[in-house]
Amino acid sequence: MSASVLVKLLLLEEARRIDMLRRRRKRFKIRSLRQLSTDKDYIRIYRLNFELIKDLEHDLAQYLPPEPSRSDGVDNRTKILCALSFLANGSYQKRISRNVNTYLSQPSASRAIRAVVNALAHPGFVKKHIRLPHNVNERSYVKERFFKKFHIPDILGCIDSFFVTMVRPKEDDEQFNCGEGYHSRKLTIITDSDLNILYVDVKHGGATQANFIFENSTIRTHLEKLTNEGETLYLLGDSKYTQRPYVMTPYSNPKTDAQKHYNKLHNTAKNTAEKTYKVLKARFKSLLVHRVFHYDPDMVAKIATACCVLHNICNRSGLPVPSLEEDLRKREIGVLNKLKQNRSNDLDEECRFRDELVDRLWCER
Incomplete structure (x- = not known):
């Protein structure tokens, strides 16, 4: 393998590593929202406060696909935040504060929205809230x-x-x-x-x-x-x-x-x-x-x-x-x-x- 090809492969691997690191940092920010934002922020962006989102995550667990085993997968909390932001604002990406975003790629956001909406509209869940x-x-x-x-x-x-x-x-x-x-x-x-x-x-x-x-x-x-x-x-x-x-x-x-x-x-x-x-x-x-x-x-x-x-x-x-x-x-x-x-x-x-x-x-x- 030539030196130039090896350098290109190393650069590509480094780019992937940096991209993965950025994604993990963003997911960490999302999981840390309790310390980074107030209930007012939650309601403004997601319409629910922190406690209701936590309860929703618990109640929807049986209707959502199993959480990913990979550390770089999208967890249920992130899926729910993404779907709530979309329903509340018509957009899956919305600013919470100056430095924190519920960021997902377009394909990941689309999958998250569909999964959470399917769970929210499941007859078993609907009967608990609309009757x-x-x-x-x-x-x-x-x-x-x-x-x-x-x-x-x-x-x-x-x-x-x-x-x-x-x-x-x-x-x-x-x-x-x-x-x-x-x-x-x-x-x-x-x-x-x-x-x-x-x-x-x-x-x-x-x-x-x-x-x-x-x-x-x-x-x-x-x-x-x-x-x-x-x-x-x-x-x-x-x-x-x-x-x-x-x-x-x-x-x-x-x-x-x-x-x-x-x-x-x-x-x-x-x-x-x-x-x-x-x-x-x-x-x-x-x-x-x-x-x-x-x-x-x-x-x-x-x-x-x-x-x-x-x-x-x-x-x-x-x-x-x-x-x-x-x-x-x-x-x-x-x-x-x-x-x-x-x-x-x-x-x-x-x-x-x-x-x-x-x-x-x-x-x-």
């Missing part, structure tokens, strides 16, 4: 919270649907085409009065009407069963939904003072779902409609579910909600104004249930 009240006592508690805040009895939750935009899929383009050149998943949520998400459905494409999703859901069957068994409970929905004994919608053209009074109360309470979604997007800016996901529909559904799970973790822990920058808010409104959703038609035979509630609210005002 409807299971029994009469739990439902009564939710109803009481709503009544104290909005003065409408027997509300179990507020339902609404939203767009989670993505690039045009390779297959089944029509079911995801929501107009104006946008493609999306349709995210349906039910929320309680404290902005917790009780139910999430993201199985359908953006072209699917909100009312169709609900009418063909297991939650509708469940509510119908409870109603037929004699329990009084309602979801509040807007004009996208059909009036049912267990779904209260507003009057499209209120005529009496009682109907106007009902609409006012309904609108105030129903906005809980929209407010929840605004908080969800403020926490996880990757969900903003103008930040289109470059993933397949299945992965987009998992990302939306993961964000809902993380939202509940943050909300129930009382963590602050970051503000949404004015320019992002304006861009969001601009896109949403293009993506109007269809209105539904009330069924006359179902409206008597609403009329009964209207009379009750008017008498008790």
Whole structure:
């Protein structure tokens, strides 16, 4: 072997050694964040504080691939930080402080995000954080919270649907085409009065009407069963939904003072779902409609579910909600104004249930 070739090999090996050393130093910085940053830093970048991230790492361990045996592999904590940064900011690389970064190469970051999102969206993990009240006592508690805040009895939750935009899929383009050149998943949520998400459905494409999703859901069957068994409970929905004994919608053209009074109360309470979604997007800016996901529909559904799970973790822990920058808010409104959703038609035979509630609210005002 010539001397020049040997020198080149030695230089190449030295370059690899230096690169490995740099990577190890960066991973050490990530593992040392408890000493290098405050909870405020964690929440700003990852939306969760240090203790919640530590708990999340423990709880997700059974749903994540085994940690690497190599010292230069990416551990679970680093994967989770990378995924949280991506979901919160729409970018996998974000500054924590002046000298510390959660740095990974693009391929490593992509693998980490996918692994953590799959874990967060695993049915076993989702059930721990997103669930409807299971029994009469739990439902009564939710109803009481709503009544104290909005003065409408027997509300179990507020339902609404939203767009989670993505690039045009390779297959089944029509079911995801929501107009104006946008493609999306349709995210349906039910929320309680404290902005917790009780139910999430993201199985359908953006072209699917909100009312169709609900009418063909297991939650509708469940509510119908409870109603037929004699329990009084309602979801509040807007004009996208059909009036049912267990779904209260507003009057499209209120005529009496009682109907106007009902609409006012309904609108105030129903906005809980929209407010929840605004908080969800403020926490996880990757969900903003103008930040289109470059993933397949299945992965987009998992990302939306993961964000809902993380939202509940943050909300129930009382963590602050970051503000949404004015320019992002304006861009969001601009896109949403293009993506109007269809209105539904009330069924006359179902409206008597609403009329009964209207009379009750008017008498008790």
